[in-house]
Every structure is written in structure tokens, then in C-alpha cells.
Amino acid sequence: MxxxxxxxxxxxxxxxxxxxxxxxxxxxxxxxxxxxxxxxxxxxxxxxxxxxxxxxxxxxxxxxxxxxxxxxxxxxxxxxxxxxxxxxxxxxxxxxxxxxxxxxxxxxxxxxxxxxxxxxxxDRILGTGATLLDTRKTIPGLRVIEKYATRMGGAQNHRMGLWDAAMIKDNHVAVAGDIGEAVRRAREAGIARIIVEVDRVDQIEPALAAGATHLLLDNMDPPTLRDAVAFIGGRVPTEASGGVRLDTIRAIAETGVTYVSVGRLTQSxxxxxxxxxxxxx
CATH class of the missing domain: 3.90.1170.20 (Quinolinate phosphoribosyl transferase, N-terminal domain)
Structure with missing residues (x-):
């Protein structure tokens, strides 16, 4: 074969x-x-x-x-x-x-x-409804096969690279001026998938209003995640990310997020x- x-x-x-x-x-x-x-x-x-x-x-x-x-x-x-x-x-x-x-x-x-x-x-998040994602934190040159390995373990792949979705993070926002402007520029460039990283609940509405299609809720504790998910109300998929460990992932997944991404799958x-x-x- x-x-x-x-x-x-x-x-x-x-x-x-x-x-x-x-x-x-x-x-x-x-x-x-x-x-x-x-x-x-x-x-x-x-x-x-x-x-x-x-x-x-x-x-x-x-x-x-x-x-x-x-x-x-x-x-x-x-x-x-x-x-x-x-x-x-x-x-x-x-x-x-x-x-x-x-x-x-x-x-x-x-x-x-x-x-x-x-x-x-x-296995740790079975029954929560959340899906595990990998990240781009891979060994250079081995990304495709490392992400294949995460699929064999039961995860879904996040972005394969910089080319298949926009991910607007804090440094992009800092250069662009604000979240709304960064998202608008991505939309004007014709990008269909626009993932936006937010680390505060007050950043959510500007990102959604500008056209974000996926929100990455960065380094939020479970109570804040739960509030953020409730505020978003299913308008776009949500992703919890940042410092997720085996002993914390279930509480994170139980907040109602769509996805939980874990860099250590390929990094550690x-x-x-x-x-x-x-x-x-």
C-alpha cells in the first residue's frame, strides 16, 4: 500500500x-x-x-x-x-x-x-463535546508527519501553516492599530478563515463585528472562558489555548468551547x- x-x-x-x-x-x-x-x-x-x-x-x-x-x-x-x-x-x-x-x-x-x-x-475530554487541536509548534521539516501523528492519536489538525487561514495575534494587532482594523484588512484581502486571538472579553465584540470567523480565547481561566463562550453565543467557533495541561484540559473543555489546542502534543x-x-x- x-x-x-x-x-x-x-x-x-x-x-x-x-x-x-x-x-x-x-x-x-x-x-x-x-x-x-x-x-x-x-x-x-x-x-x-x-x-x-x-x-x-x-x-x-x-x-x-x-x-x-x-x-x-x-x-x-x-x-x-x-x-x-x-x-x-x-x-x-x-x-x-x-x-x-x-x-x-x-x-x-x-x-x-x-x-x-x-x-x-x-481521552481526558471525552464527553465534553470539545475537540482537541494541535498547533504549528512542530519541528521544522517534520510538520506534516507530526500532524499526521496527532491525527492518529485522535486530534484534529489546526492550521497546517501560514497559508491556509489567517490568525491575528497580539503582535498583528499592535502593528495594525486595533483588532477591528486587523480583521478588516484580512477580509479586504479576501481571506475566508480569519482566526482572532483575544485575551479579554472586551475584545470579542470588535473582532466579531469586523468579521472574525473563529475566536482563540488565549490564557483564560475556566470561569472567564465560560463567560466568553456565553457572550459569543455560538456566533463563531471558539478555541481555548495557552498553557493547557493534561490535569487542566477537562475543566477547560467543560466550559463549552468548541476546541482546545495544545502545543505540547508536538512540542514536548x-x-x-x-x-x-x-x-x-
């Missing part, structure tokens, strides 16, 4: 990642220690309970170095698995698999870590503990 993500070139990502690892000399350890004809089988497994993400990308690393490798993916991305679960079996040229191992594991560990943290936040998720153990075929 071909793995396709919009705005993500899998072949280029794999090639660049392997080139970074191989340098000019290549995998000198495998070349020296492993006979050219040797074959190995290996099993990738979860050492902790995780939500899996990135297995198709890991597969691409192995196939890039051994097109004839046999790979059996045992679970699908987005699956929650217990510690000890086998995720993938591979059989192919030993040198190729050992060379690709670190790049493949790094990717799956990183993306599964994001998916696992995301699922924890999603620890890598999942996933291993790859080889045995002679």
Missing part, C-alpha cells in the same frame, strides 16, 4: 534522512562486520503501552535499501497496543536492515510518542519505547 500525505514527499524524506546518517563513507560497521550475503529477520515491538504512528514510513526506510525485503505490518497506525506487542516483522538483507534500523526506529518512536500523548488528551511528547530485535533467518 502506498503511503500518501499531502505536502509530504516520502521518498525525499527517506533519502535525506538516510543520507544524513550514511555520510560519504556509508555504514562502515555493517560493511565491515556483516557478510554481504547475510540475511536477518527482525521484529519491531512496543516496550510500553503506546498508540502507533509511522509504521509505513519505517517500512519505506527498509525498502529504500532492500527493495526485496519482506515486511509484515502487524498493526495499523492509530492502534493502541499493550507493552510487548509486535508491530512489524521484516526479513531481508542484513546489511540493509541494520543500516536502516536507526532511521526507521527514530521516526516511529517520535511519531508514536506524539500519537500516544495525543490520545491521552483526547517523549519518544515511545520501541525496539527492533534481529535474529538470523
Amino acid at each position: 502506498v503511503f500518501l500525505l499531502e505536502h509530504f514527499d516520502l521518498a525525499a524524506f527517506v533519502a535525506a534522512t538516510l543520507a544524513e546518517d550514511l555520510g560519504e563513507a556509508g555504514d562502515i560497521t555493517s560493511a565491515a562486520v556483516i557478510p554481504a550475503a547475510a540475511r536477518f529477520t527482525g521484529v519491531m515491538d512496543a516496550r510500553d503501552p503506546i498508540v502507533v504512528a509511522g509504521l509505513p514510513i519505517a517500512e519505506a526506510f527498509f525498502r529504500a535499501l532492500d527493495p526485496d525485503v519482506r515486511i509484515d505490518r502487524l498493526v495499523e497506525d492509530g492502534t493502541a497496543v499493550a507493552a510487548g506487542t509486535d508491530l512489524m516483522r521484516i526479513e531481508g538483507a542484513a546489511r540493509a536492515m541494520l543500516t536502516a534500523e536507526r532511521s526507521a526506529l527514530n521516526t516511529v518512536q517520535h511519531l508514536s510518542g506524539i500519537a500516544t500523548m495525543t490520545r491521552g488528551y483526547v 511528547a517523549p519518544a515511545a519505547d520501541i525496539g527492533l530485535d534481529f535474529a538470523p533467518a
Whole structure:
């Protein structure tokens, strides 16, 4: 099955990642220690309970170095698995698999870590009616796959970049002069989605009057959020953002906001503990 993500070139990502690892000399350890004809089988497994993400990308690393490798993916991305679960079996040229191992594991560990943290936040707000969003706080160059991982964890993607919606924040307002003027300029530019950050209830009406289509309620405590949501009265979607943690997100979600966005999903998720153990075929 071909793995396709919009705005993500899998072949280029794999090639660049392997080139970074191989340098000019290549995998000198495998070349020296492993006979050219040797074959190995290996099993990738979860050492902790995780939500899996990135297995198709890991597969691409192995196939890039051994097109004839046999790979059996045992679970699908987005699956929650217990510690000890086998995720993938591979059989192919030993040198190729050992060379690709670190790049493949790094990717799956990183993306599964994001998916696992995301699922924890999603589970915490079940039943509130609020939807979890990610943010643009991603590692440069990895945004598309990190946001893919949040989807595997159950979140929805916020803006993919600066191009797919306007987000007017405090610095934009400071330069434009006021919230209403900033929003008017965005509307005059023909922008359909205009997200406006407000940190006080008195900023809400000017933003809505000027044409905001989504309000980001920044760093408000739950009582203030509840008042803001009541004042907005469903005129536009609302988003709580700023300093949201696992221990605070449910109280935030229960205020009636449409969305809660969490930067730490991509900014702070620890890598999942996933291993790859080889045995002679």
C-alpha cells in the first residue's frame, strides 16, 4: 500500500534522512562486520503501552535499501497496543536492515510518542463535546508527519501553516492599530478563515463585528472562558489555548468551547519505547 500525505514527499524524506546518517563513507560497521550475503529477520515491538504512528514510513526506510525485503505490518497506525506487542516483522538483507534500523526506529518512536500523548488528551475530554487541536509548534521539516501523528492519536489538525487561514495575534494587532482594523484588512484581502486571538472579553465584540470567523480565547481561566463562550453565543467557533495541561484540559473543555489546542502534543511528547530485535533467518 502506498503511503500518501499531502505536502509530504516520502521518498525525499527517506533519502535525506538516510543520507544524513550514511555520510560519504556509508555504514562502515555493517560493511565491515556483516557478510554481504547475510540475511536477518527482525521484529519491531512496543516496550510500553503506546498508540502507533509511522509504521509505513519505517517500512519505506527498509525498502529504500532492500527493495526485496519482506515486511509484515502487524498493526495499523492509530492502534493502541499493550507493552510487548509486535508491530512489524521484516526479513531481508542484513546489511540493509541494520543500516536502516536507526532511521526507521527514530521516526516511529517520535511519531508514536506524539500519537500516544495525543490520545491521552483526547481521552481526558471525552464527553465534553470539545475537540482537541494541535498547533504549528512542530519541528521544522517534520510538520506534516507530526500532524499526521496527532491525527492518529485522535486530534484534529489546526492550521497546517501560514497559508491556509489567517490568525491575528497580539503582535498583528499592535502593528495594525486595533483588532477591528486587523480583521478588516484580512477580509479586504479576501481571506475566508480569519482566526482572532483575544485575551479579554472586551475584545470579542470588535473582532466579531469586523468579521472574525473563529475566536482563540488565549490564557483564560475556566470561569472567564465560560463567560466568553456565553457572550459569543455560538456566533463563531471558539478555541481555548495557552498553557493547557493534561490535569487542566477537562475543566477547560467543560466550559463549552468548541476546541482546545495544545502545543505540547508536538512540542514536548517523549519518544515511545520501541525496539527492533534481529535474529538470523
